[in-house]
Amino acid sequence: MADNALGRFLRARREATTPPDTTRRRTPGLRRGELADRAGISVEYLTRLERGTDRSPSGQILVALAEALAMTADERVHLYRLVKAGHACAPPPPPPLRPTVLATLDALEPAAACVLTPAGDVLACTSTFREISGLNGEQNLVRFAFSADAAAHHPDWDSIADDRAASLRAAADLGDHAAAALAFELSITAGAAFTERYNAVASLPPTSGTERWGSHLLAFETFYLPGEGEYRMRIHFI
Known part of the structure; x- marks a missing residue:
């Protein structure tokens, strides 16, 4: 700086x-x-x-x-x-995805599936996920949920924002440095819309349910992948 x-x-x-x-x-x-x-x-x-x-x-x-x-x-x-x-230090790169995980994503087309880090970074996804997610170049689900475009893309934005904040809080509380850093970032860039939800988290985020992405009502399931990285695969069914 x-x-x-x-x-x-x-x-x-x-x-x-x-x-x-x-x-x-x-x-x-x-x-x-x-x-x-x-x-x-x-x-x-x-x-x-x-x-x-x-x-x-x-x-x-x-x-x-x-x-x-x-x-x-x-x-x-x-x-x-x-x-x-002023505190620049490059975080270590996330562990690479196993070829079998990538092959699983390919096999899941046309479902909107992705692999996420604990902090919500999208490491890989299906083409359907890329088409309907609304991320538009953003690579983190939590950051997108508190961006200017999120409310227009998610008719049930309040519920999704609560869930994304809860997911980030759970990861940060378990010691994930990327999650803690993102929480610090969003406390500044998103302000009360994020901090009030983050501070009020009283339960773990849902691993299944439904969400609205644009005109799509999606049912989703979350599966935690074994191995280094504590990644999770999230599959959305149209």
């Missing part, structure tokens, strides 16, 4: 935010104290963030600042990327 890019971005957004009164000020936007009050943090801590002496704010702090600054969805994504860039 460029030197103190996170601090500069936070200060720029603070100075671009309309202050609570219309009196003339020497400096534009919100004062540090005003933003600190809105976000529920101390002025001293906000100062450290803006000056770059603290570059590891928690997800809760970042969400509070994003809300206080009324950040757009794109600005939230940029905020997350700035934090991620």
